[in-house]
Amino acid sequence: MDNSFFITEENLHMFDYRMPSTNNVSMEKMNGLPMKIYAPETVGCVVVDSQGRCAAATSTGGLTNKMSGRIGDSPLIGAGTYACNMCGVSCTGEGEAIIRSTLARDVAAIMEYKGYKLQEAVDFVLNKRLDEGKAGLIAVSNHGEVAMTENGIMEVKIWD
Structure with missing residues (x-):
């Protein structure tokens, strides 16, 4: 066509x-x-269960008229999405900067190696590690702490 x-x-x-x-x-x-x-934007979800196990999921709204073959940060574990025994993280923003910074994984690494609390790790990563780009994220620790850097919608729900 x-x-x-x-x-x-x-x-x-x-x-x-x-x-x-x-x-x-x-x-x-x-x-x-x-x-x-960039609207509609990324939708992210982070959860922790009663045993402190964390999970994260990220679904992108995509980049309008993106370059053919471009892979964004959302499907790249460690870049736009990451979960481990310390936290779950879901990112949104400039995918290329998020990928270069391995933003989601860095939150967990800063918690693990520097002993930072969740919000401290999030602030450090966004201010010191983000590679010349704009990003936001939501995160939850294995203790139920929540950090969120975007002016988005946050819901807390419990299912039995």
């Missing part, structure tokens, strides 16, 4: 820089493009 076949009305609106920001998505730029093209 000719490339024009793939240009839809919805796609055109995503790249209309003059449009006011919708859904409270900032007009701030990421990778030189308006943040609003």
Whole structure:
């Protein structure tokens, strides 16, 4: 098919820089493009059970008009998602920076090797280890501590 076949009305609106920001998505730029093209964003989930076992899951909203063959951070264990006996972490943001920083794994490593509490480890990783990019994350420790760096929706639920 000719490339024009793939240009839809919805796609055109995503790249209309003059449009006011919708859904409270900032007009701030990421990778030189308006943040609003990244919506819908990543959905992350971190959990800890009554025995202190942690798990994490990440589902990306994707990057509109991404380069063919691009792999984001979400499916890369240690980059966008990581869980171990200390914590579970799910990241969102600039995938390439998250990958270069192995952001999710670094939270656990800082807890393990420096003895930091969860929030301290999250702050350290985002401020000192993030490789020239923007990212946020949610995390839970094996003790039930919760850290969250984005202005997202946080829900706590319990099932029997």
